[in-house]
Amino acid sequence: MGAGEGPRLNSRQTRKRNRYRPVATGRGDTMKRMLRLFGTWLAAATLGGFAHAQAPVNGGTLNLIVQPEPPTINLGVNKLGPVSFVGSKLYEGLITLSPKLEPIPMLAESWSISPDGLVYTFKLRKNVKWHDGKPFTAEDVLFSFQKFLPATFARTRQVMEKVESITAPDSHTAVFRLKQPFPSFMLIFDATGGTIMPRHMYEGVTEYRTASQNNTIVGTGPFRVKEWRKGAYIHLVRNPDYWSPGKPHLDNIYFHVIPDANGRAIAFETGRIDALRGGDVENFELRRLAIAKDVKLAESGWEFLDPIGFLNLNLRNKPLDDVRFRQALAHAIDRNFIVRSVFSGFGRLTDGPFTSRSPFKNTAAETRYPFDPARARALLDEMGLKPNADGVRAELRLVPLPYGETWQRFAEFIRERLGDVGIKVTLVPTDVPGWYRRITSGDFDLALNFVYLLGDPAIGSNQTYLSFAGMPVPSSAANVGGYSNPRVDELLRTAEHTQDVAERRRLYAELQKILSQDLPVLWTHELVFPTLHRTKVHNLLATGLGMNENFADVWIKR
Template identity: 45%
Template sequence: MKLKKWLTFGTGALALALAAHSAQAQTRGGTLRMIVQPEPPIIVTALNQQAPTQYVAGKIYQSLLTYTHDLKPKPGLADSWDISDDGLTYTFHLHKGVTWHDGKPFTAGDVVFSLSDMLPKTHARARVILNKYVASVTAKDDLTVEIKLKSPFPAFMLMFEPGFAPMMPKHIYAGTDYMKNPANQHPIGTGPFMFKEWKRGEYIKLVRNPHYWKEGMPYLDELIFNVIPDSASRAVAFEQGTVDVLRGGDIDNVDVKRLRALPNVDYTTKGWEMFSPQAYLIFNERKPPFDNAKVRQAVMTALNRQMVINNIFFGLGKLSTGPFVHTEMFYDPNVPPIKFDMKEAKKLIEESGIDPGDYTIRMLGFPYGATWQRLDEYTRQTLTQLGFNVNLESTDAGGWASRTGNFDFDLTTSYAYQYGDPALGVERLYISANIVKGSPFANVQGYKNPELDKVWAQAASAVDPKERQSLYSQIQTTLVKDMANGYLVDMEFPTLYRSNIHNLVTTAIGLNESFDNVYIDK
């Protein structure tokens, strides 16, 4: 079978030479102080994919690739790769000399274990792709992995970033209860930083990996992720210089303009190209009243989403028109719009045949800061205007993930990453096969449409971009008509950081990167 080479640069000798040259030019040492909020329940990405987990764990765990800002693949743990002409065989050539933090060698066996055993059982997003499309994963030798697909899947090359497909150590996890493995409390990866300490409620500390596989890297001595529950206190910490970086969501959007204007502060919205986050409402569609599409339509028609963008997100975002954000591949701008009209919303409630006063909605609060608290309060107010009784229930990040993943709610708010191609980041939220307990980023609303499931499958496997566009346009129109989720805001996340910090945002996964080439001018 003829193979076409996708990449030839990044091979071992060249990569090491570039790293050595780069190391001479950078300043070594120092501590980078950040914020992780809310405090994650765990920092093992294979077991939890919430945003705070990915942020911290991206420095510990790595994947085969990373991506440029325009979503082109570049080397990670794989130096190069080949793809067969029929699009069914992918061969990855791994970097030689990589070791886990405990000194054991990283080999093709770890890749096979990760993609064939652990991730299909523990990772909500990866599970869908690996179970549906991957026929086999084989170690051809210690540094060569061959992956055969059941059918063509054009999005496949976009899944090998550390949040989606983290490589996990076979010698640590094979044959164990993944959720109860002691290594979950002391993560072991291949990344440039190693787990040092987690003082609950205060900070997570990572330290330099002295045996990192890129010679001379990382440049920093340690990373500290501070736990600061209050958004106002997080803004003060940055203003006073006790933290160096603010990630999107760390502070209230109202504070962004003021902090951005401080001396020696840089600002960027780059680094979210892979994620393209969307804020949305999740209706539990298994029971009344949200099993009724007209009720879901009524709620969305009653929400003044432009007001939400202007006054709650302070302009950082665009109005969602449907399940695909405007930066997503195959986005269709011609989907019928969701218009704000309270009179029409009340008419839809009448047409639904329900009496809102018969229901007390258990609304599960989204514990990711003041912006989300205000959005939840506004949503509750809107439901009350429609005649519903509403109990807004508070919880922490772990509690929200558990309750949402186990369908223990009537309504909640969330945001999800769309991962460049809808087959990777959007499909998982709507197909019947992904109505599974355990993850808040599956089809937790319980939306079922068998005919649309077939269209999703056709669109994911289609090779012709025009055919994919036609199929995905059909999907978008149907999901808006059914109001399978409540599409709110195509989000924009800012990053603020000290001007003496370099190489902080260099790829499409931004602050979830490894930080191996980040350095601080003294």
């Protein structure tokens, strides 16, 4: 989810609002087709297929911002947003994903899927070297998915529980055999989720999360670490032994650390920085910065992450355990204002757990909660929550998401709107570790958050709504509100293994109906993360991973 994998500052901008690119393939129909055909994806479908017609120019330095400064750049150990941004240039996965979430070869040059959807066979590239010169083999794939990633990454651990075996018939073939079909299985193999780690570096290690080897960054990516000056910048340089001939095109990438949001805006405006990732500056700055003639604004590159914003509700605490109270909250908050004013027009309303990008989105199944303070007060009256002498019916603590002024304004607006119907809200400011600690320990009533949907409900949504049997408080930032509904659990578990797309849609329609009635969280809007970059920078957003791509194809016109 957003917290466990690094919620980032939201932003969006454009005078011409681009429509969301529909993703009807890669999550439904494409997966079904892949499962029917025992074919092979050819290495010709490479990232280069997305390149512009202009011939790339080699050389040059790309200046970016990483905010906040990451705790590590080892992508195998940590999946926070800033770590993924930098680490995706150093480490790679078996595949990457197109904007339609179709698999593209990366460390795997081709693959095949058995007709029954149980066996995935990957043919690996034979000319790949780790940054220390050691050869990349199938043993690295087995090590990564059998040992390292399950120990460091909850999502991989959950998916690997569905795998019966992983074998290596030879040094450049890896075979995954599933216990039962799992149509979204291919979506776990990109660099950010399926980071391939060097087996030879971890001989004898058992505690992978805390291993001293994690401080030595050795990947297969197109860039290597030159220097990390804490509080100033992270400097990456071209990997001369990269497996794709002639790539990368850039000589250097600098990730500058600029803590002040105004300073980041000035750095871009004055030309010191070549691109701004979503969240690098506040939303209200984007229109001004996008006016410059040499600047391009794009909303693409977030097709895989597909973020949706919401309020976490702690259902263990009264009166949040009463669905009428949760409905009152929904009616009390003007979500149109959130999109229009708080997020400067960047976003889209939603009334359920899926965004408009999802092929499983079913608006007809969702219950809508229009802004209606009178209805909110009536529901509170029905519960017996009458105003006291100060006009207060109930008191709640709200933990804001500590990612800049936009999110602080968001929290203040929630406080104002709920106060209008007699719910007194106290803001509990904290830093990122404190925010994470509070929501995972249950020390909150309301908390601002968002989740990455990650291409398919079975990958990105399950963890938010599945019950945690026997656990009063979850140990990771997933179902932090303590929601439990046996029918929801059954629908999620059944749908994730169902190969028939029509049947999956039916199951997810019922899921959306139940969730929008139960309101385990209060969805606020689909987030949009625009990217601002100078027109001289090419191929910056070539895939569905956007700025979390490896940048092997990025080049600068000089």
